Amino acid sequence: MPINRNGEQTLIVIMNLVLSYTNPASKVRAPRCMACNSFGVRYHACLDCVYFGCWHGRHIQQHSEARGHRLAIDLTRLELYCFHCKDYVYDDRVEKVFEQPYPRIESARAAASQNLIISLPQQGEGHSTHHKEALWHCTPRRNPTGLVGLRGMLNLGNTCFMNVVLQTLVHNPPIRDYFLEDRHNRQLCPAKGDSLCLACDMDLIIESAFSGSTEPFAPHQFLHAMWSHASHLAGYDQQDAHEFLISLLDGLHLRCGGTPVDCKCIVHRTFGGQFRSVVTCLGCGSTYFAFDPLLEIAVDLAAIHNHSSVQPQTLFDCLESFTKPERLSDKFFCRKCETHQPCTKQLSIQSLPAVLTVHLKRFKHLGRAQTPSASTKLDNFIAFPADHLDLGQFVSQEATADGGKPQLGAHVYKLFAVVEHKGSVDSGHYISYVRREHSWFKCDDAVVTRRSEREVLSSPAYMLFYQQVAPERST
Numbered sequence: 001m002p003i004n005r006n007g008e009q010t011l012i013v014i015m016n017l018v019l020s021y022t023n024p025a026s027k028v029r030a031p032r033c034m035a036c037n038s039f040g041v042r043y044h045a046c047l048d049c050v051y052f053g054c055w056h057g058r059h060i061q062q063h064s065e066a067r068g069h070r071l072a073i074d075l076t077r078l079e080l081y082c083f084h085c086k087d088y089v090y091d092d093r094v095e096k097v098f099e100q101p102y103p104r105i106e107s108a109r110a111a112a113s114q115n116l117i118i119s120l121p122q123q124g125e126g127h128s129t130h131h132k133e134a135l136w137h138c139t140p141r142r143n144p145t146g147l148v149g150l151r152g153m154l155n156l157g158n159t160c161f162m163n164v165v166l167q168t169l170v171h172n173p174p175i176r177d178y179f180l181e182d183r184h185n186r187q188l189c190p191a192k193g194d195s196l197c198l199a200c201d202m203d204l205i206i207e208s209a210f211s212g213s214t215e216p217f218a219p220h221q222f223l224h225a226m227w228s229h230a231s232h233l234a235g236y237d238q239q240d241a242h243e244f245l246i247s248l249l250d251g252l253h254l255r256c257g258g259t260p261v262d263c264k265c266i267v268h269r270t271f272g273g274q275f276r277s278v279v280t281c282l283g284c285g286s287t288y289f290a291f292d293p294l295l296e297i298a299v300d301l302a303a304i305h306n307h308s309s310v311q312p313q314t315l316f317d318c319l320e321s322f323t324k325p326e327r328l329s330d331k332f333f334c335r336k337c338e339t340h341q342p343c344t345k346q347l348s349i350q351s352l353p354a355v356l357t358v359h360l361k362r363f364k365h366l367g368r369a370q371t372p373s374a375s376t377k378l379d380n381f382i383a384f385p386a387d388h389l390d391l392g393q394f395v396s397q398e399a400t401a402d403g404g405k406p407q408l409g410a411h412v413y414k415l416f417a418v419v420e421h422k423g424s425v426d427s428g429h430y431i432s433y434v435r436r437e438h439s440w441f442k443c444d445d446a447v448v449t450r451r452s453e454r455e456v457l458s459s460p461a462y463m464l465f466y467q468q469v470a471p472e473r474s475t
Contacts, residue, residue: 034157035059044072051157152216152446157236164432167443168417170209171434174270179206198251201225216446273353276396281334283341296357315384348396358464375425389413413466421462
């Protein structure tokens, strides 16, 4: 079974990663078997998705059987193995890759056998420019725009959910600037060397993305740090990107000076706002107010899908549904009536965030008595704007800026990132779109390509990320 063009590209990525293990100043452990964490002889890398697996534990074979991926490179012998042929095979494309003037293929073997501590070369360190050009001599996959920050991320085995979330944070202006300005420098962090400091690992992600390189990189260290922080996300099963985002923001909150009350950490300064809820007694008309933190707006597509015949639906429709009065199923104790009364509840926004995250709840859980719970996915299209999302009508009338004056224009937002889920509940793939200046780019794991705004706005979005346009938000 011959290697195709994509396989050749992947092999070059793998060789670049393997050769970077020889950097003695690096800090990240070499990638191990993604099933058992072992590292040693007969260690293979899949050429379809850059999955690393051991031979003796049959994990690379199991990966091939489960995913239908047929070709892998033996990183000890640097030979191509075909699972369809069940043998090592010769392929001239592989030989041409190995014939490039790499800085000693033997050094890659030595690094693998000695299990060195490694990382991808960072800005100002690693291989020379000559060696980098040699490593990438035969691949045409380069970012033609030259825009710094547009860099793909390798899929480490069903980790597309992580990659899309990281891409949205890399292109999130407040988060990006926070780390680029060394507001959390991993070299100076008191927890330096602590595998649980997600802020340090996020600092490395931002630095890698903006290093000037256009080569895809592998966020191994970040993945393992997330496993330590959120054990329910550990393993190589596909996870929910929204759940991953929430866990990640919680980890950053804990490591960036977060406090339980009146938090001023970068997470809350970026995503934080406030909801205002009004409960109205239907017996006497008395109203009761409550305020709750806002980190996102999660809109229920099932309600829109079931109760409206107008197509297509829009994000504005979803927000109207989210903020309209609803009658509560349970009665509310009214202090004026001194008894439990039927009531309504209405949400509005008291304080707007600098970055608005909208979660379109496409996965509906179906729990039935005496049967296992199941889920279904709602694929209905929701139209959303790119440049002018006006939340003015959803803001509380009583909401004011500092000094008691209304924040004129503060409720207008501009889209900068979209996360899309392709496929079904049981199997699927995440991609993201990010805006750089006046252009849009699709991030599909290691591959970053320019796309039209029309394509972005036609996508069945799962998460939307908007930045507040004006006025400038104080920090």
